[in-house]
Amino acid sequence: MKINLGPLARSNLVIASTFAVALALSLIPWPHWALAFKPDWAGLIVIYWVIALPNRVGLASAWFVGLMQDVFYGALLGQYALAKLIMALIALRFYLRIRVTPPWQQAIAVLGILLIGQLVVLWINHLLDKPSIGLAYWSPSLVGAVFWPWVFVILRDIRRRGQVR
Amino acid sequence: MIPNQGSPVRASTLALRFIFFVALSILLMAGDRDGTGLRQLRSFFAVLGQPIVTLAELPARLGGALSRSLKSANDLQHRYDELERTHQQMMFRLQRLEALENENTRLLALLDSARRVTDRAMVAGLVAVSQESFARTIIINKGTGDGVYVGQPVLDAYGIMGQITSTNIMNSHVTLITDPSHAIPAQLSRTGLRIVAFGTGDDASLEIRFLTPGTDIKAGDLVISSGMGGRFPPRYPVARVLVVNHNPNEAFLHVTAKPVARVNHNREVLLVWPGKTKDALIAPSTSIPAPQGETKPTSPQEPQTP
Numbered sequence: 001m002k003i004n005l006g007p008l009a010r011s012n013l014v015i016a017s018t019f020a021v022a023l024a025l026s027l028i029p030w031p032h033w034a035l036a037f038k039p040d041w042a043g044l045i046v047i048y049w050v051i052a053l054p055n056r057v058g059l060a061s062a063w064f065v066g067l068m069q070d071v072f073y074g075a076l077l078g079q080y081a082l083a084k085l086i087m088a089l090i091a092l093r094f095y096l097r098i099r100v101t102p103p104w105q106q107a108i109a110v111l112g113i114l115l116i117g118q119l120v121v122l123w124i125n126h127l128l129d130k131p132s133i134g135l136a137y138w139s140p141s142l143v144g145a146v147f148w149p150w151v152f153v154i155l156r157d158i159r160r161r162g163q164v165r
Numbered sequence: 166m167i168p169n170q171g172s173p174v175r176a177s178t179l180a181l182r183f184i185f186f187v188a189l190s191i192l193l194m195a196g197d198r199d200g201t202g203l204r205q206l207r208s209f210f211a212v213l214g215q216p217i218v219t220l221a222e223l224p225a226r227l228g229g230a231l232s233r234s235l236k237s238a239n240d241l242q243h244r245y246d247e248l249e250r251t252h253q254q255m256m257f258r259l260q261r262l263e264a265l266e267n268e269n270t271r272l273l274a275l276l277d278s279a280r281r282v283t284d285r286a287m288v289a290g291l292v293a294v295s296q297e298s299f300a301r302t303i304i305i306n307k308g309t310g311d312g313v314y315v316g317q318p319v320l321d322a323y324g325i326m327g328q329i330t331s332t333n334i335m336n337s338h339v340t341l342i343t344d345p346s347h348a349i350p351a352q353l354s355r356t357g358l359r360i361v362a363f364g365t366g367d368d369a370s371l372e373i374r375f376l377t378p379g380t381d382i383k384a385g386d387l388v389i390s391s392g393m394g395g396r397f398p399p400r401y402p403v404a405r406v407l408v409v410n411h412n413p414n415e416a417f418l419h420v421t422a423k424p425v426a427r428v429n430h431n432r433e434v435l436l437v438w439p440g441k442t443k444d445a446l447i448a449p450s451t452s453i454p455a456p457q458g459e460t461k462p463t464s465p466q467e468p469q470t471p
Contacts, residue, residue: 020217027221027293027304035294059179063186067193071210072217072304073297074331074338077203078193085186092179124194130300131345131366 007165014162015057018045018155019065027072036136039144042069043117046084047110048155050091051098053164062088076124083120087113103149111145208333215335218304221293225432284398285438286320287311291431292336301327301344301364305434308335313436316396320435324402324425325349325390329436341428342403343368350393351403353386362388362403362422368429371404373420378411380418388422398439402426 022041030038042065049057066084070077090113091098098109118141122132158164197203236244287307295302307313309332317329319339327341342349347364351373358381362371376382386406392399404422411418 020220023214023217024220024223027218028224029291029294059182059186063190068210068214068217071207071214072293073295074300074302074304075297076194077197077207078190081193082187082190085183085190089179089183133366 007163010162011056011164014158014164015049015053015061018049018158019061019068023065023068023072026069036139037143039140039147040114040117041144042066043084043087043114044110044144044148044151045155046088047091047113048152050088051095052156052159054092054095056165057088058092059085059088075121076128079121079124082124083117086120087117090116103152106152107145107148110148111141114141114144117141204331207331211333211336218292218336222306284440287436287438289313289319289337289434289436291434295338301341301347301366301368301428302330303339303341303434304336305339305436306336307436308332308337310334312438313337318397318401318437318439320401320437321426321431321433322435323427324404325397326424326426326428326431326434328396339434342371342424342426343428349397349403350391351388352391353382354389355386356381358382359391359393360388369423370407370421371424373406373422374417376418376420377416378418382406382409382418382420384409398437 019042022045025041026038046057046062046065050062062084063081066079066081067077069075069080069084073080094109098106101109115138118138122137125132193203197207289305289307289311291303292306293304295304305319313329313332315329315332319326319328325342327339327344327347329337330340331338340347341364342362343364343366345364345366349362350359351362352359360373360376360382362373365372371388373382373388384406387402388404388406390397390399390401390403402425404424406420406422408421409418410420
């Protein structure tokens with residue numbers, strides 16, 4: 001059954017699907033010992049789409065994805081939304097420069113953005129008097145940066161196949 | 166990727182839009198500060214995001230189905246035998262339970278206390294685990310549509326796991342006793358000493374704080390819920406004391422206890438409605454008059470569970 005969607009609607013659908021998959025991935029129960037290494041899937045995917053299609057995926061989309069994260073994690077509403085917003089802002093500011101470097105070098109920029117996102121969440125947790133953990137807190141960003149080249153290739157593939165504009 | 170010129174209109178409104186969303190975020194955070202303010206909004210988005218939760222459940226469901234279909238007849242037979250053995254052991258111990266319960270009721274009645282009733286329970290499935298590092302919360306697949314309420318105790322077959330901290334129609338969030346923000350009023354089963362067990366973010370240990378050196382507590386002691394505060398029904402197992410340390414430089418003992426509930430490994434949990442059997446509500450308290458010539462022993466009232 002071929003559904004005839006206009007290119008705009010289809011692009012939005014593809015992008016929304018990747019966000020949905022990212023959020024679902026972040027919810028799946030991981031084994032206890034692997035919990036520290038769970039990357040911020042939603043963050044990685046937001047960064048990719050902002051770099052690839054800054055006119056399509058921008059502040060509003062990133063903010064909304066962050067809001068959904070707040071709902072799913074049971075975090076304070078607006079906490080992850082703000083973090084994603086700031087991450088998107090930085091990505092928007094530097095997307096031209098990030099694009100021209102090879103993926104493994106991009107990973108360094110991605111690491112920076114992910115760390116800043118985690119920092120925002122940490123600050124708000126501090127304000128809420130939530131306990132902090134120490135160095136292990138930052139490992140998801142490291143893992144995320146390591147995964148970046150694969151995420152980049154997979155999403156680029158999806159973008160090209162789905163003719164996302 | 167084709168390089169894209171940033172259009173000038175976009176750039177100039179970027180700052181404005183950023184400030185707008187920052188303000189919106191701060192507004193939401195302020196409104197949600199007490200945890201219940203924006204419950205409707207949160208509920209709305211949770212229902213909206215239900216497909217994603219279902220998606221997250223998928224691998225576990227498929228894996229379960231797959232492993233079930235792949236289990237050899239031999240494995241199944243072993244498992245069956247093992248379950249039958251366990252069942253027999255349980256039934257044996259259960260034989261005495263009814264008699265003990267009745268005796269206990271009679272003894273409590275002698276002390277002028279309300280009769281303890283069994284709690285109604287319902288099974289719920291684990292859907293997802295919170296990703297926030299060191300927050301220990303899980304999502305289960307029962308919500309207000311099933312009668313779940315905020316503050317409801319959550320157990321597994323072995324002991325207390327936590328309590329419901331937010332709900333929507335279809336799912337609920339459970340904060341586990343191992344969450345750093347959670348503290349459960351408890352007591353030592355052996356001595357009756359009232360204590361509080363705090364979560365630390367570590368799945369294998371709770372901390373019992375503010376005990377002065379010289380307190381009668383040792384490794385192996387069973388920690389049970391005390392029912393204080395009315396949130397958790399009393400006398401359910403919580404943890405077993407692991408280590409009691411006294412650092413002479415500190416004013417209090419450093420006591421860690423291991424939760425008895427399998428907080429990490431459960432796929433299913435039990436939701437409990439304290440004090441409500443399937444058919445009846447709390448029974449009135451009974452008291453037996455003292456025999457002639459003797460004085461009735463005085464005793465403190467048992468804490469009532471709501």
